[in-house]
Amino acid sequence: MKLVSKHIILKTEALSIGYKSKKSQTIVASNINIELFKGELVGLIGANGIGKSTLLRTLSKVQPDLNGTILVHNKNVAQYNSTELAKTLSLVLTEQIVSKNLSVFELVALGRQPYTNWVGNLTKNDINIVNQSINQTNIEELKHKRCFELSDGQLQKVMIARALAQDTDLIILDEPTTHLDVYHKTSILKLLQKMTKDSKKTILFSSHEIDLTIQLCDKLIIMTDGKVLIDTPENHIKQGNFNSLFPKDLITFNKTTKTFKIKK
Amino acid sequence: MYSTNTYRFSFLILTIILIVCFFANISLGSVSIPVKDVFNSLLGNTIENEAWQHIIQNYRLPKAFTAVLVGSGLGISGLLMQTLFRNPLAGPFVLGITSGASLGVALVIMGASLFGSFFATLLLTKWSLVIAASLGSFLVLLAVIMVSAKVRDTMAILIIGLMFGSITAAVVSVLSYFSSAEQLQQYIFWGFGSLGNLSWNELLIFLLVYCFGILFSIISLKSLNTLLLGENYAKSLGVNIKQSRFIIIIATSLLAGTITAFAGPIAFIGLAIPHITRQVFNTSNHKILLPAVFIFGAIVMLICDSIAQLPTSDYTLPINAITSLIGAPIVIWLLVRKRKMIF
Incomplete structure (x- = not known):
């Protein structure tokens, strides 16, 4: 095995995300351990309502985490003041x-x-x-x-x-391709890919375009009920992780075409 | 572009218009004074007619300055509120400032009889109305700020401000129901607004508070521009939302609060001036809008006041009616002509 020491931009340790109120807390996902390296394009995929936005919001400090730590440049995100964080992490949101x-x-x-x-x-x-x-x-x-x-x-x-x-090392985008046709979806994702190559940005985005993200991303984070897995698209395919993405009654993942097919 | 250079010419023209309006405002009034004598008096030369000298220096000049402060202050606080609440219908009074002031004044005018006749005469001096209006708007505003510190949503503050307005309006209605026709008339006269009652000393106090309001507005310029993207984006750009919101609210309350205390509830200017300015300057950049709103507000107020004085006649129309009568058609005309609302 080749030893490459790459710079870690963002790392989470045993992170739990969700919502807290005075009396109770709702855990959306727990025990999240992910590492994002410099210059990586990372896609976040998962079914509707699984907590993709909650994860992105928690990572960008828009909403507080429930447990665990988020490290940006090896420093706890809680220790950043707002201007420091704004110089390290930028956001593209779904809101107008x-x-x-x-x-x-x-x-x-x-x-x-x-x-x-x-x-x-x-x-x-x-x-x-x-x-x-x-x-x-x-x-x-x-x-x-x-x-x-x-x-x-x-x-x-x-x-x-x-x-x-x-001018931040990390850019987080929440569903940057919604409302776009397949050509413009590809052009946005290609642009993101180019940014990771040219200016060594680390880009994390959530998406429903599974076939496009498989073709373009360096890594994919797959969110399912109970598990958050990060790996290269090839490894995900080998391990059959895509099959756990959705309920199995309607569609299955075809390993050769790398797409979801409707069950006959 | 993101600079004031492109707008330099417009600013030059507007400043000239402002100066012309200022002198026109001083020259016009129920007593007609020759323009030559007006200038001489302003330059400090003594003029033959001492009554004219007195009218200009102690009545018309402070009134013109008041008009400038009222128009610009209301315009700027309207601009701040429209950006903060992301709502083109917001004005300086959405935070319940007028309703608080009117409650204070209503309590003094209509409640005075409750304290007996001795206090009634004591309470009904002009200063007592100013103090009552300030106290009223301050207390209502304090309540709004205290409640708004607990809510995260800026829209909730807008609604809370409106609710406080409804409550105070209801109290004023109850008070009116039990008061005499004379008291009602006095209250209604306060509601007409007036620019002309300020002495130089009062104007100085007014100016001092006004300057603080402007200072807080200038401090908020950067966060106001960032708020154009929405609160979440502003947060991601390092803006401390709660703190900026607080400074913007303080700026508005200082401006709108003192104006209401000294000149009464002047309608329309705060809502309309920012729209007129955006139509003419076609930008959302607050670094350009703020000075532009200042000049536009002052010009419109000076014109409205000149009209309200009904030159050469003995009557003075309520300024509050004139601002809407003159201003509303201008806004309608601008919107129809440009066919789009700029926000």
């Missing part, structure tokens, strides 16, 4: 932005907020990084358009450019 009157440049430039001064003035360096992010995501021709003029696919790219401008 409030003001669609922002121009694309303005929106991407908001990604520089953790670095700007108290009124948020952009320095030359900031503007360079914003332009770079716009170039990398191939949205130069949209630069001066306003967000309400964009299609869903274009807006998603702009939101990714904004996360890129935030």
Whole structure:
């Protein structure tokens, strides 16, 4: 075996996620142990309601964990202050932005907020990084358009450019391909793949596109009832992990075509 | 683009309009004073007619300054509330500030008789109304802030503010039911709003609180821009939501609270000025919107006040009615012409 010491960006140890109220707590998933390395594209798949969003929200400190630890750059996420975390981890969420009157440049430039001064003035360096992010995501021709003029696919790219401008080692995206056709889904995922290759970002995203993620991702996290498994797509296929993904009454995973087929 | 440079020309024009409106406002009034004498008086030269000198320096000049502070302050607090609550219908008074002030004033005017005739005359000085309005809006606001510290959802604060408004309105109704026609009339007159009753000393206090309000608004500029993405995105960009929300609410209360205390509940300006400004400047960037709203608010208020004075006549119309009569058609016209709402 080849010994490669790769830099761990994010690591969880015996993490439990869920919701806490004063009297009770609802555990969505427990004993989650995952490691994300630098420059990896990682897909998170699982059935509806299994807790993908809860996991992503917990990892990004939007909601508190129930137990265990989350380490980002080997430091407990609880010890980060909000600005430090914003410089390490950026988010693309499913929710719509409030003001669609922002121009694309303005929106991407908001990604520089953790670095700007108290009124948020952009320095030359900031503007360079914003332009770079716009170039990398191939949205130069949209630069001066306003967000309400964009299609869903274009807006998603702009939101990714904004996360890129935030210049973080880790980018987390919650279902970045929903509402898009298969061509635009692929183009978004290809873009994410390119970002991991070119700028060595670690990207974690949730998705329902199992066939696309198998083809594109370095690793896949499969969430099922009771278990959270992380491995390369090939190993997942070998071990038959895809079959535990959904109830078995309607569909089965075909190892040769690497897709789900309807039971005859 | 993300800079003020593109808007420099618009700002120059607007500033000139503001200055013209300011002088026009001072020149117009029930007593007609020649423009030459108005200028001489403003420059500190003595003019022949001492009555004119007195009118300009102790009545019209403070009134014009009040109009500038009221218009700009209400506009800015409206802008803050619309961004914070992500709601184009929000205004400076959604936090229950006016309703608190009106409750305070209603208690003083209509409740004064309960304290006996001696206290009644003592209570009904102008300062007592100012203090009652400030106390009322402060207490209602404090209640809103205390409740809102417990809820995570910003929308809940909006609804809580409206509920407090309903409660105070109900109390005012009950008080009105039991009060005399004379007291009711006095209360209604307070509700008309007035810019013209401030002495220089009062104006100074007004200005001081106003400056604090503006200062807090400027501190909030960065978080306001981030809030355009929504609260979760703002959080992911390192914004401390609870703290920024608190500063924005404080800024609004200082501005809208003092304005209501000194000038009465001025309707419409706070809601409409941000919309007028967005239509003209076509941006959501608060670094441009804030100064633009300041100038627009001041201009509109000066114009409304000039009209309310009904130049050369002895009558003065209620400023509160004029702001809506003049302002509402402007907003409708802008929306129809541009066919879209910018937010």
